Amino acid sequence: MKLIEKKHLVAWGAFLLIMLLMPNFVSNGTLRIFIFANFLAIFAISWDVLSGRTGYISFGHPFLIGIGVYATAIMSKRFGMPVEYSIPLAVLITMLGSVLIFLPALRIKGSYFALVTLAFMELAYQLVQVVRPDLTGGTRGIFGIKTLTRGAENGFYMSMSLMFAVAFSAWLIMRTQLGTALSALGMQEESLEGSGKSTTKLKLAAFMLSAFIAGLGGAFYAHYVGAIAPRTLFDINFLFTIIVAVLLGGSGTIIGPIIGAFFLTFLLEFLRPYLPGAGRYFIYGAIALLLYMYQPKGIYNLLEKLYQRWRGGAA
Amino acid sequence: MTQIIIQGMLLSGLYALIAIGFTLIFSVGRVLNLAYGAYLMIGGYVYFYISQQLGLPKGIGLILAAAVGCLAGLLKYRFIAKPLKGNHVAIEIATLILAIVIQSAIILVFGESTKILHSLVPGIVRLEGVTAPWSNILATGLSWVLIIAVFIFVRQSHTGRAMLAVSQDPKGAAICGINGEWINMVTWGISGLLGGVAGVFFASYTQLSPFMWVGPLIVTVAIVIVGGIGSIIGTLIVAHIIGFLEVIVVSYIAPELRGIFTMLLIILFLIFRPRGLFGREELA
Numbered sequence: 143m144k145l146i147e148k149k150h151l152v153a154w155g156a157f158l159l160i161m162l163l164m165p166n167f168v169s170n171g172t173l174r175i176f177i178f179a180n181f182l183a184i185f186a187i188s189w190d191v192l193s194g195r196t197g198y199i200s201f202g203h204p205f206l207i208g209i210g211v212y213a214t215a216i217m218s219k220r221f222g223m224p225v226e227y228s229i230p231l232a233v234l235i236t237m238l239g240s241v242l243i244f245l246p247a248l249r250i251k252g253s254y255f256a257l258v259t260l261a262f263m264e265l266a267y268q269l270v271q272v273v274r275p276d277l278t279g280g281t282r283g284i285f286g287i288k289t290l291t292r293g294a295e296n297g298f299y300m301s302m303s304l305m306f307a308v309a310f311s312a313w314l315i316m317r318t319q320l321g322t323a324l325s326a327l328g329m330q331e332e333s334l335e336g337s338g339k340s341t342t343k344l345k346l347a348a349f350m351l352s353a354f355i356a357g358l359g360g361a362f363y364a365h366y367v368g369a370i371a372p373r374t375l376f377d378i379n380f381l382f383t384i385i386v387a388v389l390l391g392g393s394g395t396i397i398g399p400i401i402g403a404f405f406l407t408f409l410l411e412f413l414r415p416y417l418p419g420a421g422r423y424f425i426y427g428a429i430a431l432l433l434y435m436y437q438p439k440g441i442y443n444l445l446e447k448l449y450q451r452w453r454g455g456a457a
Numbered sequence: 458m459t460q461i462i463i464q465g466m467l468l469s470g471l472y473a474l475i476a477i478g479f480t481l482i483f484s485v486g487r488v489l490n491l492a493y494g495a496y497l498m499i500g501g502y503v504y505f506y507i508s509q510q511l512g513l514p515k516g517i518g519l520i521l522a523a524a525v526g527c528l529a530g531l532l533k534y535r536f537i538a539k540p541l542k543g544n545h546v547a548i549e550i551a552t553l554i555l556a557i558v559i560q561s562a563i564i565l566v567f568g569e570s571t572k573i574l575h576s577l578v579p580g581i582v583r584l585e586g587v588t589a590p591w592s593n594i595l596a597t598g599l600s601w602v603l604i605i606a607v608f609i610f611v612r613q614s615h616t617g618r619a620m621l622a623v624s625q626d627p628k629g630a631a632i633c634g635i636n637g638e639w640i641n642m643v644t645w646g647i648s649g650l651l652g653g654v655a656g657v658f659f660a661s662y663t664q665l666s667p668f669m670w671v672g673p674l675i676v677t678v679a680i681v682i683v684g685g686i687g688s689i690i691g692t693l694i695v696a697h698i699i700g701f702l703e704v705i706v707v708s709y710i711a712p713e714l715r716g717i718f719t720m721l722l723i724i725l726f727l728i729f730r731p732r733g734l735f736g737r738e739e740l741a
Contacts, residue, residue, distance in 0.1 A: 268716050378557075417565075423558075
């Protein structure tokens with residue numbers, strides 16, 4: 143089997159085309175929902191590259207995203223740095239920050255690793271409010287960050303192209319030997335080591351890739367919304383949204399997290415008229431829990447099965 | 458100085474109280490129940506509903522809080538821990554999702570606003586110029602009683618010793634005729650019960666809010682990690698270390714930094730000494 147087949151490229155092309163034409167068909171309100179879905183998809187891909195593949199479950203992804211968000215917000219708002227510099231720098235800083243959660247991964251795994259990352263997130267939440275509040279804006283966060291786009295349509299194109307670029311590159315990378323090795327890391331770390339691969343290097347690669355995507359997504363997100371606050375960022379609910387998007391869509395795939403992110407964002411919007419406020423998360427969480435318990439491979443796997451059954455029936 | 462000792466003792470007692478149930482479940486099932494914080498919340502809200510909205514006696518509120526917490530624990534075992542048996546990470550993720558579901562269910566029923574709980578025993582007492590609510594003193598006393606009770610239960614009773622056996626070697630325990638599933642279920646039930654009771658006290662110490670589960674969950678995780686898996690005495694000691702650290706930080710450094718040492722302790726211990734201070738990989 144060839145690694146990159148024509149049908150894959152056709153599918154990616156069709157996906158891009160549909161997304162590009164989207165603003166012609168839907169209202170600006172729907173576009174704004176799409177923007178959030180795009181960002182969530184980026185964060186979900188970032189989580190999946192690390193946790194979905196290697197099995198090192200990160201409960202601290204908001205920590206990485208938060209570094210990217212805060213770095214660019216502080217540099218552009220407080221020091222007047224142009225966005226062209228602040229975003230790449232923020233991505234770099236996020237990757238450096240990910241070393242902090244990479245080092246524990248050398249010693250511990252499983253539940254313990256997840257807990258360390260969770261502790262990092264809470265630590266960041268508390269520190270950001272007290273250390274240099276003149277820079278971080280303390281509890282209230284930072285307002286009036288320079289926004290890159292104006293209007294729903296531009297925002298949509300920006301977030302969509304970013305999401306597509308991230309998804310397609312991640313997909314290409316996962317098709318290489320590196321991707322295979324990362325999945326192998328998740329299955330049997332010991333035997334991978336036995337086959338002469340350096341698991342440390344592989345882990346580092348996964349963390350760096352994940353942090354790169356998280357930082358990129360976070361930085362652009364900061365310049366889209368224009369205002370950030372610690373409680374919405376370093377938050378267990380935010381973490382929950384990211385993880386659930388991946389698990390619902392299907393972890394260990396690229397398209398899965400995208401499906402999950404879109405499904406969740408639109409589910410929330412669909413529920414808005416019936417259940418305003420945080421009560422919507424009840425339905426959303428219940429669906430997530432049921433699917434996770436009974437369909438742990440996610441929607442993508444479900445669709446694949448249906449497709450195969452349909453083809454089997456036709457042939 | 459006296460002030461710090463009194464406040465430290467009270468806070469530590471409260472922390473020990475909320476950590477016992479988590480220790481039990483972590484020791485026997487080796488499962489991180491991230492929805493543990495939600496037991497506290499359930500306990501607090503049941504008490505609120507019974508004693509403040511229905512106006513029934515507070516004692517009934519406390520008993521029902523314990524009962525509902527116990528029920529929640531049993532349901533959680535039956536529908537999450539048992540089907541996902543052995544897959545610890547999956548249980549963690551599932552309990553995290555469950556915690557959010559419970560949080561939003563509470564928002565649906567009681568709304569998002571915080572509520573003040575009338576504590577079990579009203580009034581405050583002055584000790585050496587420090588004001589201490591009776592409820593906190595009661596919580597501290599109760600935490601000691603419960604910890605000793607759990608300790609004796611695990612050491613002396615048949616069920617408790619079976620728990621110990623299951624935590625050390627599930628297969629060996631099964632060969633000896635111990636029904637591991639039953640023991641696990643009992644443990645989840647007791648853990649929920651303790652959580653429900655602790656929730657009533659914790660909520661009267663802080664406030665009742667749908668988001669109150671994260672803070673105590675992290676404190677509990679810290680206590681169990683630093684104390685060492687399965688060490689009940691470790692839980693008691695570390696609850697005091699963390700409680701006193703927090704009080705000292707609040708009085709001498711800055712109130713905003715109160716949780717930072719807790720987080721640092723978790724990170725450092727998990728990396729450098731994952732079995733904790735008193736961890737002997739067994740219960741008691």
